[in-house]
Amino acid sequence: METSKKVETHFNREFREFDSFYNEKKGIFSKIIDGLFRRSMQMRFEKVIADTAPYENKTVLDVGCGTGRFSIALALKGIKKALGIDFAENMIDEANHLAQQFNVSHICQFVKADFMQMTVKEPFDHVFAMGVMDYIEDPVPFVKKMVEVADKSVMISFPVSGGIIQRLRKFKFEKIQKCPVFFYSRNDVEQIAQQAGAQHFTIDQLAKDYFLTIFLATEATECTE
Numbered sequence: 001m002e003t004s005k006k007v008e009t010h011f012n013r014e015f016r017e018f019d020s021f022y023n024e025k026k027g028i029f030s031k032i033i034d035g036l037f038r039r040s041m042q043m044r045f046e047k048v049i050a051d052t053a054p055y056e057n058k059t060v061l062d063v064g065c066g067t068g069r070f071s072i073a074l075a076l077k078g079i080k081k082a083l084g085i086d087f088a089e090n091m092i093d094e095a096n097h098l099a100q101q102f103n104v105s106h107i108c109q110f111v112k113a114d115f116m117q118m119t120v121k122e123p124f125d126h127v128f129a130m131g132v133m134d135y136i137e138d139p140v141p142f143v144k145k146m147v148e149v150a151d152k153s154v155m156i157s158f159p160v161s162g163g164i165i166q167r168l169r170k171f172k173f174e175k176i177q178k179c180p181v182f183f184y185s186r187n188d189v190e191q192i193a194q195q196a197g198a199q200h201f202t203i204d205q206l207a208k209d210y211f212l213t214i215f216l217a218t219e220a221t222e223c224t225e
């Protein structure tokens with residue numbers, strides 16, 4: 001089975017367990033586990049929300065949106081439009097269900113699609129992929145396509161390579177759950193950004209993630225790291 005099919009199968013099966021991270025009513029044990037192993041998820045969530053401001057009239061493309069939590073949070077902050085895409089159908093169904101629950105269905109559209117196969121018809125102010133590069137075999141064309149459809153910025157998380165936690169994660173994903181997973185050094189992220197055509201970018205380390213921001217057009221402020 002090819003990599004993308006294995007990833008799709010994995011997230012169709014694990015969508016509830018994945019989304020439990022965002023559930024505020026979780027038990028104390030889950031909170032401790034999240035504090036130990038999933039701090040990057042909280043940090044990147046807060047950074048995307050903060051870095052999309054000001055919200056008025058903004059449009060976002062949420063690549064590998066999962067259950068749509070980023071788009072929904074941004075809709076509640078006041079953005080104009082979010083398009084979330086994901087190839088795992090169960091993730092998309094849950095995202096649409098949550099959008100209805102939060103009364104933001106008129107702002108958020110969630111569509112089942114493989115980002116590399118789809119045509120993006122219009123540019124978006126901010127294009128982001130959070131927790132997605134972990135599952136992408138060929139990252140340069142993926143990032144390049146994100147840059148091509150963004151007007152202001154591209155934000156992408158990359159899991160940091162090395163360390164015992166990452167080795168345990170690789171074992172769990174690949175040997176037990178049969179889902180490939182990829183890790184990156186800071187140098188890898190820099191090379192990927194450059195090969196994807198980025199000229200102005202920053203790389204921040206947020207716990208076990210590198211957070212790449214590519215600035216486009218008038219948003220350009222800094223250059224690398």
Ligand SMILES: C[S@@+](CC[C@H](N)C(=O)[O-])C[C@H]1O[C@@H](n2cnc3c(N)ncnc32)[C@H](O)[C@@H]1O
Nearest residue numbers: 011064065066086087088113114115130131132
């Ligand atoms: C770990 S989840 C992250 C979900 C969401 N971004 C979040 O952080 O809450 C990764 C998601 O990326 C999706 N994905 C991976 N590769 C994709 C691709 N080529 N096209 C669309 N979705 C993809 C998977 O199906 C999965 O739902």
